[in-house]
Amino acid sequence: MITTISNYYLLITNYLITHSPFLYLVQSLWRDEAFSVVLAEHNFLDIVRLTANDYNPPLYYLLLHFWMKIFGQSEISVRMLSFLFHILLTYIAYLFVKKFLKSKFFIFNFSFLIFFNPMLLYYAFEARMYSLLALLATLSMYHFYQKNWLWHIVFTTLGLYTQPFMIFVLLTQLIYLILTSDLKGKIIKLITPLILYSPWILIIFNQFKQSSQSWIHPADFRLVISSLGNLFLGFNGHPSFLWNFTKILSLIILFFSLKVIHFARKKNPPALLFFFWVFLPLSLTLLISFFKPIYVNRYLIFITVGEIFLITLGIEKIANKIFRKIFIFCFLFFVFCFNFWFAPFHKKRDFRKTMMEINQLATPKDIILVNSAISFFETIYYAEDRSICFIFNQRGISIPSYIGKAIIPQDKILTKLPSYPNRAFLIYKDASFEIVYKK
Helix, strand or coil, X not given: CXXXXXXXXXXXXXXXXXXXXXXXXXXXXXXHXXXXXXXXXXXXXXXXXXXXXXXXXXXXXXXXXXXXXXXXXXXXXXXXXXXXXXXXXXXXXXXXXXXXXXXXXXXXXXXXXXXXXXXXXXXXXXXXXXXXXXXXXXHXXXXXXHXXXXXXXXXXXXXXXXXXXXXXXXXXXXXXXHHHCCCCCCHHHHHHHHHHHHHHHHHHHHHHHHCCCCCCCCCCHHHHHHHHHHHHHCCCCCCCCHHHHHHHHHHHHHHHHHHHHHXXXXXXXXXXXXXXXXXHHHHXXXXXXXXXXXXXHHHHHHHHHHHHHHHHHHXXXXXXXXXXXXXXXXXXXXXXXXXXXXXXXXXXXXXXXXXXXXHHHCCCCCEEEECCHHHHHHHHHHCCCHHHEEEECCCCCCCCHHHCHHHCCHHHEECCCCCCCCEEEEXXXXXXXEEEECC
């Protein structure tokens, strides 16, 4: 009997680890997460200096630096900071929606959609700044709507120092004020975050120039008509058959959005804010990306929050009570099931397993080489001895800045095999490795 219970426990645990969002918390760190940890290990001033040569401002790395001082650097520990931001996001969104909805039923279901949304939940377990960006953007919108300008300035400025796409949130608020009210006396309050952000603006321009070396693809028609669904699900193109589904989901989200804006024009003009929150940043980013590719789902994670507002408000405006409940339950059921189905498609390459094996085999006379800079940060994160880890750049190709070049020391880049006493462990991008012996 005990053995049977134990077997069931193991089966359930294994399923949760491999087929649920729990996978996001416990799996091996991927490149960008390992980069976050390595950068956050530096001191306060160095983090600011190094991020000036990278692509994202320093706030998240500074917070992660102090978080790691307290809670350590394990995969679960560094990811739990993002989960904390996600919990706070759910609470702030709950306070926000109470300004529009009186029904406890819809308020509860809205909060459920925020917490379990596939896009938001995935980045709630990633050691990157995107969950923080979603939180700060929502706080900015919340205090903007409340006309609490001091806290609006604080959270908007913090958002700008988290991720450059926060500028689209500020632009949304500006356009909303132009179209719905008198800007007099408010324009200075809106531009104050930009003034506080001005020391970083020149750095952003310099980084924009460097982004000629980019991995981002230009926008196309397929992306345009699928983008709302992509942002709701956190879909980045894999598995490819989901493109057709995200087109349909985009139409559904658009339908509820138009329903909200129709209602807003008649009875509740402030609800237009949610429409602008979603469609202004999305339209501008897609338009720019036809000429200069900048569209990446996670950079626009705050739009997902706006989508959930529009979906919930749109469903709440359906006249028939039965249909209202059917629609909201369908969304809730779909979101819950999708999280379990989609989780395995987010599985990262298992560098932890690779490095555990190498750490056991390696002797003080060995070295560890990665054949691509793209795998360098996972390697040094999991290596017991970082001093023996190098990038083997045999062809002498310039390392793109988006790889994290800003924090790769030049002496860690080798163009030929060094004279080493014993052997080298050569690691490939797919996390496989081979042992190269001294000739």
